Amino acid sequence: xxxxxxxxxxxVVGLTIRFGGLTAVGGLDMEVAxxxxxxxxxxxxxxxxxxxxCISRFxxxxxxxxxxxxxxxxxxxxxxxxxxxxxxxxxxxxxFAELTVFENVLIGAHVHAGRSWRDAxxxxxxxxxxxxxxxxERTGLSAYAQTKARNLDFGHQKMVEIARALAIRPRLxxxxxxxxxxxNREIAALDRLLCELRERDGITILLVEHVMQLxxxxxxxxxxxxxxxxxxxxxxxxxxxxxxxxxxxxxxxTTQETPHG
Amino acid sequence: xxxxxxxxxxxxxxxLSGPAIAGLALAxxxxxxLPAFTTGYVIYIANLLLVFVVLxxxxxxxxxxxxxxxxxxxxxxxxxxxxxxxxxxAVDLPYPxxxxxxxxxxxxxxxxxxxxxxxxxxxxxxxxTFAFGEAMQWVFAxxxxxxxxxxxxxxxPARFGPLEILSDKQAYPFVLFFCLLMIGxxxxxxxxxxxxxxxxxxxxxxxxxAMGIDVRRTRVVAFGLSAAIAGFAGGMFGLFQTFIxxxxxxxxxTILVLTMVVVGGLGSIAGAIGGAIVFGLIxxxxxxxPQYQEIIYGGILILFMMYAPRGLFVFIGDRIREVRHGR
Numbered sequence: 001x002x003x004x005x006x007x008x009x010x011x012v013v014g015l016t017i018r019f020g021g022l023t024a025v026g027g028l029d030m031e032v033a034x035x036x037x038x039x040x041x042x043x044x045x046x047x048x049x050x051x052x053x054c055i056s057r058f059x060x061x062x063x064x065x066x067x068x069x070x071x072x073x074x075x076x077x078x079x080x081x082x083x084x085x086x087x088x089x090x091x092x093x094x095x096f097a098e099l100t101v102f103e104n105v106l107i108g109a110h111v112h113a114g115r116s117w118r119d120a121x122x123x124x125x126x127x128x129x130x131x132x133x134x135x136x137e138r139t140g141l142s143a144y145a146q147t148k149a150r151n152l153d154f155g156h157q158k159m160v161e162i163a164r165a166l167a168i169r170p171r172l173x174x175x176x177x178x179x180x181x182x183x184n185r186e187i188a189a190l191d192r193l194l195c196e197l198r199e200r201d202g203i204t205i206l207l208v209e210h211v212m213q214l215x216x217x218x219x220x221x222x223x224x225x226x227x228x229x230x231x232x233x234x235x236x237x238x239x240x241x242x243x244x245x246x247x248x249x250x251x252x253x254t255t256q257e258t259p260h261g
Numbered sequence: 262x263x264x265x266x267x268x269x270x271x272x273x274x275x276x277l278s279g280p281a282i283a284g285l286a287l288a289x290x291x292x293x294x295l296p297a298f299t300t301g302y303v304i305y306i307a308n309l310l311l312v313f314v315v316l317x318x319x320x321x322x323x324x325x326x327x328x329x330x331x332x333x334x335x336x337x338x339x340x341x342x343x344x345x346x347x348x349x350x351a352v353d354l355p356y357p358x359x360x361x362x363x364x365x366x367x368x369x370x371x372x373x374x375x376x377x378x379x380x381x382x383x384x385x386x387x388x389x390t391f392a393f394g395e396a397m398q399w400v401f402a403x404x405x406x407x408x409x410x411x412x413x414x415x416x417x418p419a420r421f422g423p424l425e426i427l428s429d430k431q432a433y434p435f436v437l438f439f440c441l442l443m444i445g446x447x448x449x450x451x452x453x454x455x456x457x458x459x460x461x462x463x464x465x466x467x468x469x470x471a472m473g474i475d476v477r478r479t480r481v482v483a484f485g486l487s488a489a490i491a492g493f494a495g496g497m498f499g500l501f502q503t504f505i506x507x508x509x510x511x512x513x514x515t516i517l518v519l520t521m522v523v524v525g526g527l528g529s530i531a532g533a534i535g536g537a538i539v540f541g542l543i544x545x546x547x548x549x550x551p552q553y554q555e556i557i558y559g560g561i562l563i564l565f566m567m568y569a570p571r572g573l574f575v576f577i578g579d580r581i582r583e584v585r586h587g588r
Contacts, residue, residue, distance in 0.1 A: 078471065079471075079473055090467070090471075094468035095464070096465060097465075103460075107461045108472055110461070110474055111473040120454045122452075164468075168473070
């Protein structure tokens with residue numbers, strides 16, 4: 001399926017991030033194919049979120065290059081990402097807490113709301129309001145449109161993060177642990193939504209995630225990080241069977257022999 | 262009747278809520294009819310309150326919408342007063358041009374202060390803007406060749422073509438008109454894409470950035486607009502006042518305006534307007550008992566902060582809801 005010779009949609013080459021003397025990520029290469037769901041997994045402290053924040057341009061890498069759709073974005077400011085069609089969510093929720101769900105998602109469409117002077121001064125810019133309502137429907141938030149984001153339960157708040165990111169009309173959607181803290185029913189709904197975004201909307205999705213149930217079910221490709229380096233890459237089945245992955249997650253068999261206190 | 266109980270319990274708080282609109286309409290009616298049945302002094306107070314409403318709208322833009330502290334609004338107001346008075350004296354144009362000039366000068370100064378504010382926030386920003394306010398008061402009091410220094414500046418009467426405004430009663434319709442105009446402008450800003458970006462930056466700078474909002478520019482623009490509105494209030498002051506003295510442009514005025522905005526209800530336009538009127542009246546009434554003025558004022562403020570910390574309007578709204586639900 002993925003045998004095309006075309007350049008990858010998102011291409012990470014030799015990504016290295018150092019904080020002082022600590023190398024959080026060392027020389028990571030990763031290719032994300034257009035229209036795929038690509039997961040970045042690994043034990044705590046593996047450098048997943050650091051990598052994620054580099055791609056979304058909240059961190060600047062010490063070395064390496066990030067290319068998106070043929071364009072070098074390594075040094076571009078974070079605020080220009082939305083205009084390029086790159087949207088992100090936040091692991092620890094960065095909602096506009098005192099604003100309504102509707103307004104949260106409407107602000108997501110910020111880069112589209114200023115096409116004309118009339119749109120820019122309008123409280124309900126044409127075309128955009130309809131899109132926001134459509135997104136609220138798809139994410140199951142219609143009933144909460146006029147609720148302040150801070151008054152929602154955690155599961156719905158996570159959905160607002162995604163709906164707001166979708167208002168950017170992204171071509172690349174970066175999700176930082178979207179399933180963390182969700183209940184099974186909510187994870188199932190997220191699973192459906194992400195697959196639909198890939199199939200129907202053609203959105204490329206890169207997610208950092210710990211919830212294996214979701215990762216294994218939806219990912220076309222999985223990159224496994226451990227201590228800042230890539231230890232495995234492939235489909236769900238390939239990664240699950242990879243000895244280095246088993247070792248990183250479960251520990252080497254010899255470690256079980258180490259004496260305990 | 263909303264479908265979800267959760268939604269109906271927490272919804273409906275747009276820019277102005279229902280009761281607030283009704284209250285404003287009633288107030289507007291009274292305001293228009295006012296000159297028919299009152300004396301000059303009452304009209305003078307009404308003019309002053311309307312100016313304070315606009316000054317509060319200015320502070321609301323930067324604190325309420327954008328979440329940035331400013332302790333310099335008496336200075337922006339003063340810049341507006343002096344700039345429009347001097348422009349009115351210098352050129353023979355209808356007074357609104359002088360008002361616009363006052364707003365423009367204050368707005369430009371505000372942009373510079375906003376650029377400064379990029380380097381600091383919270384208590385540091387409060388202190389820095391406070392220092393700027395004090396410095397401006399010193400400038401007003403000592404730049405003799407321009408402001409006439411500590412003797413104060415005489416403001417020549419405002420003119421609208423052949424009409425020269427010589428009394429408070431004459432000025433009142435104009436003051437009311439410009440006040441309503443500025444309420445409209447502030448509501449329009451708040452509802453626009455720019456207003457949404459102000460609030461986005463207030464709520465989460467990183468999320469705003471991810472949505473493509475230029476956080477730095479947004480913060481500078483909020484300061485500039487806020488200062489321009491305060492400067493416009495200064496121009497309105499010149500519609501009915503004949504004299505300005507630097508003493509009235511100090512820290513006390515800044516605190517008064519800050520109190521109005523916070524006690525009215527931080528983040529709501531109706532709150533800023535209501536706070537300006539209620540606290541403007543209180544401070545005017547207390548002027549009758551100058552020896553107790555400060556202590557009574559302080560006491561009222563403490564009571565408000567204890568029992569209505571989210572502002573006058575939220576407090577009244579909650580009481581109305583309680584009565585309706587028969588508690």
